[in-house]
Amino acid sequence: RQARETQQVSDV
């Protein structure tokens, strides 16, 4: 789940 979650974070 961690991998999936970090994938949805958008860095700005």
Next chain:
Amino acid sequence: SRSSATDDFCYVFVVELERGPIGLGMGLIDGLHTPLCSPGIYIRTLIEDSPAAADGRLSIGDRILAVNGTSLIGADYQSAVDLIRSGGKKLRFLVAKSDMEIAKKI
């Protein structure tokens, strides 16, 4: 005057950030992808010593309501991120402080 005991006090403030070499230093997430299950642009990560962290008022779980005067309420997540990324060097954010309950879920 305090209307009710558990007032749904919502602390909103404006933050002006200038994009640094690594950007603003925030990791945003759509509230739908969190246990909150409610749409919204929430701060998921804050990079140390970045413009966003240096301001000191921003913290994980806070919600971004508008950017440069453009409301993000109801906007879809990706267009909001694009708006922030294309907002130029200086960005003005309208941010809603989240309480501990929300911060924990984010």
